Structures are given as structure tokens and as C-alpha cells.
Amino acid sequence: MAATHPADPVADAFEGHRDRLRAVAHRVLGSHADAEDVVQEAWLRLSRQDAGTIDNLGGWLTTVVGRLSLDVLRSGRTRPEVSLDDRLPEVTVTLDDAPAPEELVALGDSVGLALLTVLDSLGPAERLAFVLHDVFAVPFAEIGDILGRSADATKMLASRARRKVRAAQQPGNAGRQQREVVRAFLAAAGEGRFEQLLEVLHPEVHFTVHTPSGRFVTLGATEVATRARVAGGAARGHAATVDGRPGVISWSEDGTPLSLLAFTVADGRITEITAVVDPAQLALMDLPDPV
Known part of the structure; x- marks a missing residue:
């Protein structure tokens, strides 16, 4: 200022x-x-x-x-945007x-x-x-x-x-393919299908979860697949785009945001997942209303 x-x-x-x-x-x-x-x-x-x-x-x-x-x-x-x-x-x-x-041409605020x-x-x-x-x-x-x-x-x-x-x-296929990978991950996480989770996770995947207790990072496909339950409930959420990345947002019955997930997909596998389940951080975000 x-x-x-x-x-x-x-x-x-x-x-x-x-x-x-x-x-x-x-x-x-x-x-x-x-x-x-x-x-x-x-x-x-x-x-x-x-x-x-x-x-x-x-x-x-x-x-x-x-x-x-x-x-x-x-x-x-120019300084690149941080992660x-x-x-x-x-x-x-x-x-x-x-x-x-x-x-961009149709959007005025981001x-x-x-x-x-x-x-x-x-x-x-x-x-x-x-x-x-x-x-x-x-x-x-x-x-x-x-x-x-x-x-x-x-x-x-x-x-x-x-x-x-x-x-x-124009192509759009890459975006659709990325979302298919994300949907496969969410379905496998929701149903606890460990082998299917490993199929869509990169061996060195990073899974970062923002909770009220702090930020926790899990590395590696086996560990992430084991702890993927936090993302399972998001399968019932709404598909979203989070800074250009495929994501999912879910709300409680009263419309309060419950979780936000963003995925990075490369060569058909998820290389990075960011999950926000901290109500304080979610409240500070400019999130869309429930549908």
C-alpha cells in the first residue's frame, strides 16, 4: 500500500x-x-x-x-509464482x-x-x-x-x-485425461482399492494435507495410497479447477466448505496432491458456493 x-x-x-x-x-x-x-x-x-x-x-x-x-x-x-x-x-x-x-478472455478476475x-x-x-x-x-x-x-x-x-x-x-484432451486419472484415484480411494491407487500414483508422489494442526507431507506411492482415505470423501464433491489444476471441492450440508483438493498429473500419473481440510484456511479462500 x-x-x-x-x-x-x-x-x-x-x-x-x-x-x-x-x-x-x-x-x-x-x-x-x-x-x-x-x-x-x-x-x-x-x-x-x-x-x-x-x-x-x-x-x-x-x-x-x-x-x-x-x-x-x-x-x-519476473518472479515465478510460488507453489x-x-x-x-x-x-x-x-x-x-x-x-x-x-x-481468460471470458473471465474478469483471475x-x-x-x-x-x-x-x-x-x-x-x-x-x-x-x-x-x-x-x-x-x-x-x-x-x-x-x-x-x-x-x-x-x-x-x-x-x-x-x-x-x-x-x-484447442486439444483439451490433456485436461480430460488428467481428470480421468483424478476420478480413478478418487474412486479407488473411496472404495479402498489399494492396487488401483498404486496404478495412478507416481512412485515419488507428494501428498500435502493442510489441517488445523498444521501441514503434513507424505511421500511415495505406497505411503500415499495407505493414507488416501482423507481424499476418499472428496469423491462425493464437485469437480473444480484449482489454479489450472484438476481438483475437487466439497461442502457440508449448511454450505460450509469441508475440503479442497488439487492434483498435478503428468504422463497419466498423479505426481502431487494438495488437500486443505483446515476450516480456518478454507474460510479465507474465495471459494465458489455449493451447487
């Missing part, structure tokens, strides 16, 4: 734009920490600027944040019959890890043009000013980026 004075009209105006600026920077950079740094720098630049010379404060701030984000991308200084376990309770959870986080992976394959200029135009509806002429290119050239950048994103999302 910038050190601002509540009676300062410029500071008040900036605070009115802060959430949007943070969203822009996070979508471009894929890092909450970098986004906060960029927004703070934007405030510092505004505080040194004669506000009377700015006709459109929102547009001016978006341009500044865009240029700062572009500088970070081009310098390679799911370390980011709790900041994960993004959507039910699978609702728009998934990777459907970016899933699946899409961040796709965006990482884009060049800095492509990434900025795509995010600013397709997500935030910034005109190509304004994006061109940030990139130092014409509006037509910027439009071509965004179009090329859009094709790459769509191509990366």
Missing part, C-alpha cells in the same frame, strides 16, 4: 484505480509480487507528475503500468461447469496457471497486446503508444498472440 494522505485528491483518485492497475500488471506478469511493485512504482511516478497535465488519469496510469510491466518482461526479472502450498489461501477455484481460469504457461510462450510485446486488448479492452492505438508501434502493427501482435493461445487450448 502506497503511503498516501487521505485528504490528497490525487491519492484518492489513484486508490480508485488501484485494483484495476494491479489486475493489469498481474495478468501481464503472472506474479502478484511483481504486480504490486509495478503499481507502487506507478504511484511514485504519479506523485511526481503535475496531475493538472493529465486529461485521462485512468488511461495515463494504464499506460504507465503497461510500460513498467513491459520493462519487467523484457528484462526477464500452491505456499500461496494458500490465494488460489483461484472455479467449478468445472463454470468458466475455467484458463478461459488467471489460471494453465494460461500463464501459455502466456509465457509469447513474446513480451505479444503478451502485453493480448492482455491489454482482449482482457481490458484497451484500444490498439493506446497499446501501440506503449510498445512504440502503430495501431495496425499492435493489432497484428494481438491477433498472433490470440491464435497461439487458442491453439494451445
Whole structure:
């Protein structure tokens, strides 16, 4: 949070734009920490600027944040997001019959890890043009000013980026296959079928459970299969996407979240499971309502 004075009209105006600026920077950079740094720098630049010379404060701030984000991308200084376990309770959870986080163009409040992976394959200029135009509806002429290119050239950048994103999302088979593996695991866990559990678990799988007593980690397929009962009840939950990963969420009868599970699947086997059964952590998460 910038050190601002509540009676300062410029500071008040900036605070009115802060959430949007943070969203822009996070979508471009894929890092909450970098986004906060960029927004703070934007405030510092505004505080040194004669506000009377700015006709459109929102547009001016978006341009500044865009240029700062572009500088970070081009310098390679972006900090990757930390693991799911370390980011709790900041994960993004959507039910699978609702728009998934990777459907960026249709979603206004989050970016899933699946899409961040796709965006990482884009060049800095492509990434900025795509995010600013397709997500935030910034005109190509304004994006061109940030990139130092014409509006037509910027439009071509965004179009090329859009094709790459769509191509990366087209198959869908990988996601379906991952969910089939997760369903097989949940069914085997619910029925106590040990051998079937071993078939879908990677030999070096990590199983992390967040409980009211702390975080507990189990390593190895045999040990995880033995302790998989904590996930068995989730088979009655609702399939979800947890930061781009297949997951399951379950609720009590009064609608209180009971558990959240997220799975990482590679080559047809589960390599990582994160389970949250701590009511305090679940209460802090922005979880969807029961269906």
C-alpha cells in the first residue's frame, strides 16, 4: 500500500484505480509480487507528475503500468509464482461447469496457471497486446503508444498472440485425461482399492494435507495410497479447477466448505496432491458456493 494522505485528491483518485492497475500488471506478469511493485512504482511516478497535465488519469496510469510491466518482461526479472502450498489461501477455484481460469478472455478476475504457461510462450510485446486488448479492452492505438508501434502493427501482435493461445487450448484432451486419472484415484480411494491407487500414483508422489494442526507431507506411492482415505470423501464433491489444476471441492450440508483438493498429473500419473481440510484456511479462500 502506497503511503498516501487521505485528504490528497490525487491519492484518492489513484486508490480508485488501484485494483484495476494491479489486475493489469498481474495478468501481464503472472506474479502478484511483481504486480504490486509495478503499481507502487506507478504511484511514485504519479506523485511526481503535475496531475493538472493529465486529461485521462485512468488511461495515463494504464499506460504507465503497461510500460513498467513491459520493462519487467523484457528484462526477464519476473518472479515465478510460488507453489500452491505456499500461496494458500490465494488460489483461484472455479467449478468445472463454470468458466475455467484458463478461459481468460471470458473471465474478469483471475488467471489460471494453465494460461500463464501459455502466456509465457509469447513474446513480451505479444503478451502485453493480448492482455491489454482482449482482457481490458484497451484500444490498439493506446497499446501501440506503449510498445512504440502503430495501431495496425499492435493489432497484428494481438491477433498472433490470440491464435497461439487458442491453439494451445484447442486439444483439451490433456485436461480430460488428467481428470480421468483424478476420478480413478478418487474412486479407488473411496472404495479402498489399494492396487488401483498404486496404478495412478507416481512412485515419488507428494501428498500435502493442510489441517488445523498444521501441514503434513507424505511421500511415495505406497505411503500415499495407505493414507488416501482423507481424499476418499472428496469423491462425493464437485469437480473444480484449482489454479489450472484438476481438483475437487466439497461442502457440508449448511454450505460450509469441508475440503479442497488439487492434483498435478503428468504422463497419466498423479505426481502431487494438495488437500486443505483446515476450516480456518478454507474460510479465507474465495471459494465458489455449493451447487
